[in-house]
Amino acid sequence: MELPGVPRDTSVAVERRLIEGLGRMTPEARLEQTRALCRAANELAVAGIRLREGDLPIEEIMVRLARLRYDADLVARVESYRSGRRR
Secondary structure, three states: OOOOOOOOOOOHHHHHHHHHHHHHOOHHHHHHHHHHHHHHHHHHHHHHHHHHHOOOOHHHHHHHHHHHHOOHHHHHHHHHHHHHHHO
């Protein structure tokens, strides 16, 4: 059985061990693992933005991160809303 997102070079035995290990974890532990992975993904994304764009204010980094993750129209609407509230 292949898991979506598991690299194709991962052996079936390793994949099974991963699934078994996840099955032994409590829901709380799985949630914490998920949160840790999300934090790591955020940190890597921010580091990538800084590497490509230089040292930007955190607000601009967050906007660029949103542009990577969300629909361009949604980000534009939020930016428009936020700029109207700053006045």
